[in-house]
Amino acid sequence: xxxxxxxxxxxxxxxxxxATMAQDASPAGNYVTREEYQxxxxxxxxxxxxMDTLRKERAAQQVQLVQANKxxxxxxxxxxxxxxxxxMQKDIRENRSLLSGLRSGTTxxxxxxxxxxxxxxxxxxxxxxxxxxxxxxxxxxxxRILFEGALDIAVERNGVGxxxxxxxxxxxxxxxxxxxxxxxxxxxFVVPFSTYHLHFDPPWINKFPDDPLAFGGNAIAPSSExxxxxxxxxxxxxxxxxxxxxxxxxxxxxxxxxNAAGSxxxxxxxxxxxxxxxxxxxxFLPIPELEVGYSLMRASVNPESFTKNVNALLMAGDANYVKxxxxxxxxxxxxxxxxxxNVEDVTYHPAGSSALRFDNDRNGGYATxxxxxxxxxxxxxxxLEFAVRYDSLDVSRKAPDxxxxxxxxxxxxxxxxxxxVIKFAYQVDDKDVGEDQNAFLIQFGLGI
Amino acid sequence: MLHTRIGTGxxxxxxxxxxxxxxxxxxxxxxTPGATTxxxxxxxxxxxxxxxxxxxxxxxxxxxxxxxxxxxGSEWQVIVYQMRLRAGLTGxxxxxxxxxxxxxxx
Numbered sequence: 001x002x003x004x005x006x007x008x009x010x011x012x013x014x015x016x017x018x019a020t021m022a023q024d025a026s027p028a029g030n031y032v033t034r035e036e037y038q039x040x041x042x043x044x045x046x047x048x049x050x051m052d053t054l055r056k057e058r059a060a061q062q063v064q065l066v067q068a069n070k071x072x073x074x075x076x077x078x079x080x081x082x083x084x085x086x087x088m089q090k091d092i093r094e095n096r097s098l099l100s101g102l103r104s105g106t107t108x109x110x111x112x113x114x115x116x117x118x119x120x121x122x123x124x125x126x127x128x129x130x131x132x133x134x135x136x137x138x139x140x141x142x143x144r145i146l147f148e149g150a151l152d153i154a155v156e157r158n159g160v161g162x163x164x165x166x167x168x169x170x171x172x173x174x175x176x177x178x179x180x181x182x183x184x185x186x187x188x189f190v191v192p193f194s195t196y197h198l199h200f201d202p203p204w205i206n207k208f209p210d211d212p213l214a215f216g217g218n219a220i221a222p223s224s225e226x227x228x229x230x231x232x233x234x235x236x237x238x239x240x241x242x243x244x245x246x247x248x249x250x251x252x253x254x255x256x257x258x259n260a261a262g263s264x265x266x267x268x269x270x271x272x273x274x275x276x277x278x279x280x281x282x283x284f285l286p287i288p289e290l291e292v293g294y295s296l297m298r299a300s301v302n303p304e305s306f307t308k309n310v311n312a313l314l315m316a317g318d319a320n321y322v323k324x325x326x327x328x329x330x331x332x333x334x335x336x337x338x339x340x341x342n343v344e345d346v347t348y349h350p351a352g353s354s355a356l357r358f359d360n361d362r363n364g365g366y367a368t369x370x371x372x373x374x375x376x377x378x379x380x381x382x383x384l385e386f387a388v389r390y391d392s393l394d395v396s397r398k399a400p401d402x403x404x405x406x407x408x409x410x411x412x413x414x415x416x417x418x419x420x421v422i423k424f425a426y427q428v429d430d431k432d433v434g435e436d437q438n439a440f441l442i443q444f445g446l447g448i
Numbered sequence: 449m450l451h452t453r454i455g456t457g458x459x460x461x462x463x464x465x466x467x468x469x470x471x472x473x474x475x476x477x478x479x480t481p482g483a484t485t486x487x488x489x490x491x492x493x494x495x496x497x498x499x500x501x502x503x504x505x506x507x508x509x510x511x512x513x514x515x516x517x518x519x520x521g522s523e524w525q526v527i528v529y530q531m532r533l534r535a536g537l538t539g540x541x542x543x544x545x546x547x548x549x550x551x552x553x554x
Contacts, residue, residue, distance in 0.1 A: 108522075108526070110519075110523050110526045110527065112527070138526045138527070138529075138530055139526075140525065140526045140529055146526070146529050146530065146533075148530060148533075175529075175533055177529075177532075177539065179539065180538050180539035180540060181538055181539070183532070183533055185533065190534075198534055199510040199511075199534065199535075200510065202511075204511070205510060205511045231533065231536060232536060232538070233535075233536035233537050233538045233541070234538070235538060240536075240538075242535070242536025243536070244536070283536060288505040288506070288509075289505075289509070291509065320509060320510075322508065322509050322510075415512065418511075418512035418513060418514045418515070419512065419514055447511075447514075
């Protein structure tokens with residue numbers, strides 16, 4: 001372009017020079033005619049116009065070039081800026097994670113647990129609000145060692161009719177990971193006798209506001225025991241086997257209470273007869289969605305002062321199946337646990353009562369079906385869960401607390417969050433001996 | 449004694465129903481039209497899993513899945529340790545789930 005402009009200029013000067021020479025030559029008679037002059041002038045004007053056009057085009061191109069350079073510079077600056085911001089954000093995340101890990105209470109010690117607030121209106125009893133708080137403390141000493149401690153704190157009315165805050169230590173143990181398939185736990189731990197207390201009793205997991213009879217107030221299954229346990233899991237082919245073997249102080253049989261003689265006391269954590277309880281559970285997962293298990297516990301349960309050694313044998317079967325099924329447009333939960341308890345027949349002489357001797361077999365458990373439409377379009381519908389539970393407890397009629405009680409509980413839950421649920425339930429109760437106690441229950445459960 | 453038998457029968461029935469539905473679930477899944485046939489090596493009930501799948505299956509069997517962002521990496525490490533003890537997981541499964549949750553918190 002530049003060469004073209006220079007060339008055009010040279011040509012214009014040459015023509016102008018030619019015209020001057022022609023005028024200078026005119027006195028010699030070799031003059032330029034008016035017509036030739038006009039022609040040359042026209043050519044010069046045309047060239048001037050072309051030069052002006054070229055100058056304008058060049059200026060426009062220079063403007064475009066400057067703009068393009070500016071855009072490139074801006075883009076490069078933006079890329080550099082983005083990279084700096086990314087680096088800064090990465091540093092912030094890393095520092096935040098580091099600081100979070102160093103924050104008191106989170107490095108190794110984690111406080112978790114659950115809270116519940118509820119209301120129960122049961123026939124034959126005063127309706128009442130209830131509240132519980134169960135903090136859980138987890139402290140990982142290193143890669144292999146974990147401390148686990150938990151309390152159950154609740155407000156309740158004591159034996160003389162006064163309100164008090166009951167605080168129970170339910171877990172206090174240390175675990176050591178031996179290898180890929182074995183962990184040793186020592187202290188006060190949740191006994192893997194069946195699975196209700198092991199997995200399902202926290203209020204944000206339990207689909208009902210209360211416990212099944214066999215695992216509740218008059219339980220025939222242990223919850224926590226003091227002792228030592230080996231547990232773990234083994235992958236076998238396409239399946240998984242879980243196991244737990246433990247030795248504990250074991251439960252004790254109530255001998256002096258005329259209203260409860262023969263019942264096992266699972267809240268007595270001291271060994272009364274120097275004969276330890278031995279038990280275990282085998283679980284099997286043929287597919288990931290299904291686990292079936294069998295539990296066994298054998299214990300001498302008599303106090304040392306008791307006249308005769310009394311043995312107890314407890315057994316339990318459990319099954320848990322959870323799966324999201326397309327054809328149901330939701331998640332189905334099928335869960336069942338059953339406990340059989342046999343305490344050796346002996347004669348009890350409780351204070352203020354005549355001698356008691358009876359067939360001391362008990363059994364109880366529950367079966368639950370729950371459905372949550374997790375594939376529904378509506379969020380409100382997805383958060384609902386419908387659950388039905390059958391539970392029963394059968395105690396020999398000759399025992400002081402003998403009865404057969406069975407209940408159907410119909411529940412609707414609304415999940416506010418994965419760890420927060422409001423539960424409504426109506427319970428139809430049927431007792432052979434005592435008065436039926438239908439109940440309406442509400443509970444808000446929260447996992448911390 | 450009658451009640452004992454009824455209770456026992458109900459428990460066995462519940463177990464049978466659980467097993468039955470499990471088998472139905474398996475068969476219906478495998479019979480899904482258009483489902484991709486899995487290679488024999490990973491067609492077992494417990495194929496080698498990524499952390500997300502293992503986390504969803506093992507933890508989801510007992511409770512709702514809580515968001516990975518709810519706890520930081522250190523906290524998840526402690527939680528999954530405890531869950532290994534409760535659920536009878538192997539050490540490898542514990543590590544796989546922990547690694548996934550740590551990566552998901554970032």
